[in-house]
Amino acid sequence: MADARSVLLAGGGTAGHVNPLLAVADELRRRDPATILTVLGTTQGLEARLVPEHGLPLAPVPRVPLPRRPSADLPRLPANLRAAVRAAGKAIDESGARVVVGFGGYVSTPAYLAARKRRIPVVIHEQNARPGLANRLGARWAAAVAVTFDGTRLRGAQLTGLPLRAPIADLVAERARDADAARAAGAAELGLDPALPTLVVTGGSSGAASINAAAAGAAADLLAAGVQVLHLTGIGKAEPVQAALAGVPGSERYHVREYLTQMQHALSVADVMLGRSGAGTVCEQAALGIPAVYVPLPVGNGEQRLNAADVVAAGGGVLVEDDDLDADWIRTHLPVLLVGDEAPATRARMAAAAASVGVRDAAARVADLVEAQLRTRP
Structure with missing residues (x-):
């Protein structure tokens, strides 16, 4: 028999799917610790590590990418999908799930199909401005559809924003209480000076060669400006960036790291961000009110440009094409945001604009949609 408080959450493969899932799971568990939460995912994706670390059971499902164009995987798709749907159905049955919550990606498709077969309601959350294949399919019969960005084209879409992962949600609260203290704590963790105007440059865990080259090329000018x-x-x-700093005066103020697990520390000290415009990046920076220069990934379906559209339109960020970003662009545009008499006021205006479109309670909004389905189930 289905448990009155059992929920199956489906999402995996990338942080963009896993982090919102965990944020909603945290909110559901906070509201009622007796809620039974099960996560459907693969044994290869990021969820294989993050979900158990979060104290949640992972029900495995075979990885079944939906090919966007003819490929060698296409003939095997029907059999592979059937196996994945069976695995998803088994997870629903064994957990007694009364609602399935999907966050897109290849894990969600079998979950949606298995839930439909059992007449179990589906709640969908779409991270990106341009929805993926799984959520376009699931939205056809979903009980509720939540979207991160206004204008995302999915049937019955409700704007909720992006559920923030716990360290970012905590930082939002800390900055609201005492922004200076939060900045000082983050700077101490990173070995930075909290009194200096700070630019944070990132291309994500895999980096971005174009952003790296542009920032390194402008390092001397940024440092000379203070x-x-x-x-x-x-x-x-990291090596090419470090090589570009050799002999540059003030290079001790240019801190190079390959990766930062606790990204909240970087966000706590950033006066301006320079990086890609993945949905998570845009939403976290907007929720925190951080002025940003967004450089959309120049490949893919153009979703990163759309992700940044609202915050840029509000005045909280600047969008620069990858081909246009070089050292000269940075020399011309970034120092005026960071130093000089007008810089603090300019950043304050951008911060307020970014925060005006940022959503800080998205996890609660999505949890409300899940709770509504739990209440309506017999």
Whole structure:
């Protein structure tokens, strides 16, 4: 028999799917610790590590990517999908789930299909401005559809924003209580000077060669202006940046790291961010009210440009094409945001604009949709 408080959450493969899932799981568990939560995921994706670390059971499902174009995987798709749907159905049955919550990606498709077969309601959350294949399918019969960005085209979409992972939600609260103390604590963790205007450069865990090259090329000018830089290069990509700093005056203020697990520390000290515009990045920075220069990934379906559209339109960020970002662009545009008499007022206006479109309670909004389905189930 289904348990009155049992929920199956489906999402995996990337942090973009796993982090919102864990944020909603935290909110459901906070509201009622007796809620039974089960996560459907693969044994290869990021969820295989993060979900058990979070104290949640992981029900495995085979990885079944939906090919966007003809490929060698296409003939095997029907059999592979059937196996995945069976695994998802088994997880629903064994957990007694009364609601399935999907966050997109290849894990969600079998969950949606298995839930539909059992007439169990589905709640969907779409992270990106341009929805993926799984959520476009599931939205056709979902009981509720939550979206991160206004204008996302899914049937029955309700704007909730992106559920913030716990360290970022905690930082939002800390900054609201005492922004200076939060900045000082983050700076201490990173070995930075909290009194200096700080630029944080990042291309994500894998880095971005174009952003790395542009920032490193402008390092001398940034340092000469009195800026402090924290540059997260991506795994295995620090050496060219470090080489560019050789002999540059003030290079002790240009801090190079490959990766930062506790990204909240970087966000706590950032006066300006420079990086890609993945949905998580945009939403976290907007929720925190951090002015940003967004450089959309130049490949893919263009979703990163759309992700940044609202915050840029509000005046909380600047969008620069990857081809246009170089050392000259940084020399021209970034020092004026960081140093000089007008810089603090400019940043304050951008911060307020970013915060005006940022959503800080998205996990609660999505949890409300889940709770509504739990209440309506017999």
